[in-house]
Amino acid sequence: MITVVGAGSWGTTFAVRMARRFEAGLTGQPVTLYEFFPRVAQDIQKRRENRLFLPGVRLPRSLVISNDLDACVRSADLVFNAVPTQFIRNVFQSSPLWRGKALVNLSKGIEIKTGQTISGVFFEMFPSLSRSQYAVLSGPSHAEEVILNIPTAAVVAGPAALAARVQKLVSDSRFRLYTNNDVIGVELAAALKNCVAIAAGICVGLGFGDNTLAAMMTRGLAEISRLGVALSARRDTFAGLAGLGDLVVTCGSRHSRNRRFGELLAQGHSPADIARKHRFVAEGVATARAAVGLARKAHVEIPIIREVHNIIYNRKSVRRAVESLLARPFVPERA
Ligand SMILES: NC(=O)c1ccc[n+]([C@@H]2O[C@H](COP(=O)([O-])OP(=O)(O)OC[C@H]3O[C@@H](n4cnc5c(N)ncnc54)[C@H](O)[C@@H]3O)[C@@H](O)[C@H]2O)c1
Structure with a gap:
C-alpha cells in the first residue's frame, strides 16, 4: 500500500495520480492520503474533493483520506512525504518504525532551524531509517499541470534499487521519471x-x-x-x-x-x-x-x-x- 503524507496541492495531486493508476490496474498499490488537520481531512473525505488545494477535482473512489498518521505509515510499504518543509517534524513526530518501508520525499526546502535538507531531517528523526530506504522525487512538476496529465518529466534520486522501483511504479507516458543517485x-x-x-x-x-x-x-x-x-x-x-x-x-x-x-x-x-x-x-x-x-x-x-x-x-x-x-x-x- 502507498501512503501520501500531506494533502496540499502536490500531495493531493500525487495521491490522485497514483490512485488513478491503481484503479486502471497499472499498479497493485491502493493509496491513502494523510492530512494533518482533522477538520480538513473530514471535509476532503465528505466531499471527495480537496476544496482548499485542488478544487474541482473529484477524488478517485479508491483513495482513502486519513488523519491517523500511525495507521497510515504502519499499513504502507511506500510512504511519500509532501508536507511543507518547516512542518515536517511536527507532522511526523509520532510515526512508527520504518522497518521494511521506504520513504520518498516530494517536498522542496531546507529546514530553517537546523539548516538540514529534508533527508537530514528524516535521518535525524528516525534512526531506524537507512539510506537504502530513502529517495527524493523532484523536478519541474507544477500540480496544476500534472493533474491535467500534461506531459511532465522529473527525477527520482536514491539508491539504485529504490529509485528504479519508484520509477516503475510512478512513471507513464505523461509523467516520466529519470533515475539519479545524487540525493x-x-x-x-x-x-x-x-x-x-x-x-x-x-x-x-x-x-x-x-x-x-x-x-x-x-x-x-x-x-x-x-x-x-x-x-x-x-x-x-x-x-x-x-x-x-x-x-x-x-x-x-x-x-x-x-x-x-x-x-x-x-x-x-x-x-x-x-x-x-x-x-x-x-x-x-x-x-x-x-x-x-x-x-x-x-x-x-x-x-x-x-x-x-x-x-x-x-x-x-x-x-x-x-x-x-x-x-x-x-x-x-x-x-
Ligand atoms: N504545488 C506544487 O505544484 C508542488 C510541486 C512539486 C513539489 N512541491 C513541494 O511540495 C511541498 C508541498 O507543497 P504544496 O504545494 O502541496 O503545499 P501546500 O501549501 O498546498 O500544503 C498544504 C499542506 O500543508 C499542511 N500544513 C499547513 N500548515 C501546517 C502546519 N502548521 N502543520 C502541519 N501541516 C501544515 C496542510 O495541512 C496541507 O496538507 C512543498 O515543499 C513544495 O515545494 C509542490
Missing part, C-alpha cells in the same frame, strides 16, 4: 531554486524584461550550483531536471508560488502581508534564510539569495536590493 544534489537544487524564483518574480513585478529574467535564472543557477557543490552535491545534478529544469519552470510559470511571492514584494506588499493574505506556502522564503546560513559556513557567495534574504528579513527595499546586485564588481563568468 543531496536533487534536494539542494529543488530547495535553492525557489529563492531564485522569488528574485525572478521581483524582476517581473518591477516590469523588467526577458533579458533580466534570463540573467537572473542563469546567474541564479551559477550560485545555487556553487553552494550545492560546496555542500557535496554533484554539479551535473544542477544542470538536470531538478536544477535547471525546475528553475526554468519556477521562474517562468504563472503557477509558481515563489515567483508570485516575488511579484507581490515588488508591488510593495510586505512579507507579513503576503503570508497573511495568501494561503500558500512559498518554500523559498524559509529556504533563503537557511541558505544564507549554509553559505556563510561554507564560505560561498550567493548574492541573489542574499538580497532576497535582505528584502524578506532585513527590510531592505526591493529597489535598493536590485541596485546592490547591479552594482556588483565585474568578474569572469566562471569565477
Whole structure:
C-alpha cells in the first residue's frame, strides 16, 4: 500500500495520480492520503474533493483520506512525504518504525532551524531509517499541470534499487521519471531554486524584461550550483531536471508560488502581508534564510539569495536590493 503524507496541492495531486493508476490496474498499490488537520481531512473525505488545494477535482473512489498518521505509515510499504518543509517534524513526530518501508520525499526546502535538507531531517528523526530506504522525487512538476496529465518529466534520486522501483511504479507516458543517485544534489537544487524564483518574480513585478529574467535564472543557477557543490552535491545534478529544469519552470510559470511571492514584494506588499493574505506556502522564503546560513559556513557567495534574504528579513527595499546586485564588481563568468 502507498501512503501520501500531506494533502496540499502536490500531495493531493500525487495521491490522485497514483490512485488513478491503481484503479486502471497499472499498479497493485491502493493509496491513502494523510492530512494533518482533522477538520480538513473530514471535509476532503465528505466531499471527495480537496476544496482548499485542488478544487474541482473529484477524488478517485479508491483513495482513502486519513488523519491517523500511525495507521497510515504502519499499513504502507511506500510512504511519500509532501508536507511543507518547516512542518515536517511536527507532522511526523509520532510515526512508527520504518522497518521494511521506504520513504520518498516530494517536498522542496531546507529546514530553517537546523539548516538540514529534508533527508537530514528524516535521518535525524528516525534512526531506524537507512539510506537504502530513502529517495527524493523532484523536478519541474507544477500540480496544476500534472493533474491535467500534461506531459511532465522529473527525477527520482536514491539508491539504485529504490529509485528504479519508484520509477516503475510512478512513471507513464505523461509523467516520466529519470533515475539519479545524487540525493543531496536533487534536494539542494529543488530547495535553492525557489529563492531564485522569488528574485525572478521581483524582476517581473518591477516590469523588467526577458533579458533580466534570463540573467537572473542563469546567474541564479551559477550560485545555487556553487553552494550545492560546496555542500557535496554533484554539479551535473544542477544542470538536470531538478536544477535547471525546475528553475526554468519556477521562474517562468504563472503557477509558481515563489515567483508570485516575488511579484507581490515588488508591488510593495510586505512579507507579513503576503503570508497573511495568501494561503500558500512559498518554500523559498524559509529556504533563503537557511541558505544564507549554509553559505556563510561554507564560505560561498550567493548574492541573489542574499538580497532576497535582505528584502524578506532585513527590510531592505526591493529597489535598493536590485541596485546592490547591479552594482556588483565585474568578474569572469566562471569565477
Ligand atoms: N504545488 C506544487 O505544484 C508542488 C510541486 C512539486 C513539489 N512541491 C513541494 O511540495 C511541498 C508541498 O507543497 P504544496 O504545494 O502541496 O503545499 P501546500 O501549501 O498546498 O500544503 C498544504 C499542506 O500543508 C499542511 N500544513 C499547513 N500548515 C501546517 C502546519 N502548521 N502543520 C502541519 N501541516 C501544515 C496542510 O495541512 C496541507 O496538507 C512543498 O515543499 C513544495 O515545494 C509542490
